[in-house]
Amino acid sequence: MKKRVLFTLLLLCTLGMGACADKRDKTDTKEEHPMKPSILKERPSFLLDIACEKAPMRIYLNGIQLFEDFSKLPISLKYPVNDIILDGDNELTLLIDKELDKGANCEIGLIVREFNNFEMIPKRIVTLHYEKGRKKPTEGTTPPGRYSSLNDFAPSEEGDVHVGTPVIKEHKKSDTYEVDALFVSLKFSLPTPFGRWKFASGRLILDKPYLELTKDEALALQKHDPKLAKLYEINHQIYKLVKAKDIDGLMAYFKERNEEMDRAYFHTPGTTEKILKEKFEKALNDPDMKLWEISEERWKNHKIVFRVDENNRLAWLTDLIIFNYTKGEGSATAKMKFRWDGNTWILTR
Numbered sequence: 001m002k003k004r005v006l007f008t009l010l011l012l013c014t015l016g017m018g019a020c021a022d023k024r025d026k027t028d029t030k031e032e033h034p035m036k037p038s039i040l041k042e043r044p045s046f047l048l049d050i051a052c053e054k055a056p057m058r059i060y061l062n063g064i065q066l067f068e069d070f071s072k073l074p075i076s077l078k079y080p081v082n083d084i085i086l087d088g089d090n091e092l093t094l095l096i097d098k099e100l101d102k103g104a105n106c107e108i109g110l111i112v113r114e115f116n117n118f119e120m121i122p123k124r125i126v127t128l129h130y131e132k133g134r135k136k137p138t139e140g141t142t143p144p145g146r147y148s149s150l151n152d153f154a155p156s157e158e159g160d161v162h163v164g165t166p167v168i169k170e171h172k173k174s175d176t177y178e179v180d181a182l183f184v185s186l187k188f189s190l191p192t193p194f195g196r197w198k199f200a201s202g203r204l205i206l207d208k209p210y211l212e213l214t215k216d217e218a219l220a221l222q223k224h225d226p227k228l229a230k231l232y233e234i235n236h237q238i239y240k241l242v243k244a245k246d247i248d249g250l251m252a253y254f255k256e257r258n259e260e261m262d263r264a265y266f267h268t269p270g271t272t273e274k275i276l277k278e279k280f281e282k283a284l285n286d287p288d289m290k291l292w293e294i295s296e297e298r299w300k301n302h303k304i305v306f307r308v309d310e311n312n313r314l315a316w317l318t319d320l321i322i323f324n325y326t327k328g329e330g331s332a333t334a335k336m337k338f339r340w341d342g343n344t345w346i347l348t349r
Contacts, residue, residue, distance in 0.1 A: 052069075083260060094184040
């Protein structure tokens with residue numbers, strides 16, 4: 001009798017161990033096939049997918065002007081924005097010129113695909129839609145809520161993308177933007193692998209938005225503001241380096257920009273600098289291209305127009321480094337945007 005009980009206990013233990021082994025094997029199998037990480041956190045390629053017609057407009061992401069067109073012709077393009085998108089809060093804005101707006105229809109989508117995977121169909125994260133004449137002109141914009149990048153950006157209470165409600169604000173014409181306009185904006189947040197770009201933490205430059213300045217206010221700032229005087233000094237130094245063909249000296253000013261662009265587009269460190277040096281060297285040594293001359297008098301008296309982006313954290317001088325083609329029409333322009341760190345200007349985009 002005792003032997004039978006002992007045998008039964010051994011049999012149960014053996015079965016139990018078998019059951020445990022089966023359970024462990026299933027767990028091991030699950031570990032071999034982990035859930036695929038979010039495309040937003042791996043190697044994403046973020047782009048604005050722009051499709052507009054009859055829309056005299058400007059497009060901003062995080063207050064940085066990326067594109068403008070006042071022809072009202074149909075537009076369809078994709079614009080890379082890895083170096084502008086932020087880890088966390090973002091804002092997509094459309095500025096529509098009301099005086100020229102005769103039935104504007106504009107859709108701007110933020111899309112993403114795996115970096116350099118051109119065979120992948122991009123996934124749409126958010127859409128900002130404006131159509132004049134509708135009772136609700138922003139109908140077609142992504143509804144407010146949360147969306148999951150792990151499930152093709154479907155609605156989810158636990159989603160890692162949070163979309164707000166679109167907002168329309170009036171802009172009354174001013175000397176710096178001479179017509180009435182609408183700002184159509186959509187705020188959203190999402191994770192990225194890049195962290196926060198330094199331009200997002202730059203100091204505020206003006207006491208009020210640039211597009212609200214009067215002509216007298218803009219001229220007074222251009223001539224007398226000590227902060228902007230430093231902006232002219234640094235740009236003058238950069239211009240002289242270009243004119244002297246001192247490419248290595250020029251690259252010292254581009255350090256932050258080049259490093260962040262390498263990160264944004266998954267380049268080996270130094271790649272952006274190498275590409276930029278080659279472009280400047282080609283333009284400076286091309287007999288069919290000529291650098292546009294800026295007189296010392298214009299530099300001394302700050303007669304080059306300054307601009308400040310809508311985020312009030314980036315400034316630049318217009319018509320600065322321009323290479324004109326000597327045969328035929330056309331030109332190549334190097335636009336440089338600076339952030340103010342409280343003491344000096346840093347070229348960041």
